[in-house]
Structures are given as C-alpha cells and as structure tokens.
Amino acid sequence: MEQNTQPTIQVTASGKVVVTNAKDILLLDSEGNSIAKRNRFSLCNCGKTQDIPFCDGAHKD
Ligand code: FES
Numbered sequence: 001m002e003q004n005t006q007p008t009i010q011v012t013a014s015g016k017v018v019v020t021n022a023k024d025i026l027l028l029d030s031e032g033n034s035i036a037k038r039n040r041f042s043l044c045n046c047g048k049t050q051d052i053p054f055c056d057g058a059h060k061d
Pocket of ligand 1: 016043044045046049054056057058059
C-alpha cells in the first residue's frame with residue numbers, strides 16, 4: 001500500500017478531525033494569526049478542550 005503524503009483531513013468514525021501531512025497547511029486563529037502545529041494533529045469539535053483548537057482528549061470526560 002502506498003503511503004499517503006498529501007495534506008489530509010479525515011473525520012473518524014467517532015467524529016474526531018485528524019489532520020495529517022500538515023507541514024504546508026496554514027492554521028489560523030479567528031484573528032488570522034498563525035497557530036503553531038505539528039505535522040499531525042487532531043482538531044477539537046466538541047468544545048471541551050483546554051488547548052483550542054486541538055483535541056486534548058477532554059471529549060472522553
Ligand atoms: S474533540 Fe474536543 S477534546 Fe477531543
């Protein structure tokens with residue numbers, strides 16, 4: 001199987017939003033400021049995170 005190297009946003013079965021190969025993706029806050037990120041990260045879509053905009057696992061609580 002060929003490894004995916006394209007920037008990808010995947011919504012998992014549980015609703016988690018996983019971003020991979022994010023090196024060239026610009027992640028901005030509501031004011032247009034760049035947010036530091038890793039090459040792979042998950043975005044929070046439940047509103048419980050203490051690390052906006054990233055998922056910190058608080059959705060499990
Ligand atoms: S989706 Fe919100 S903390 Fe994980």
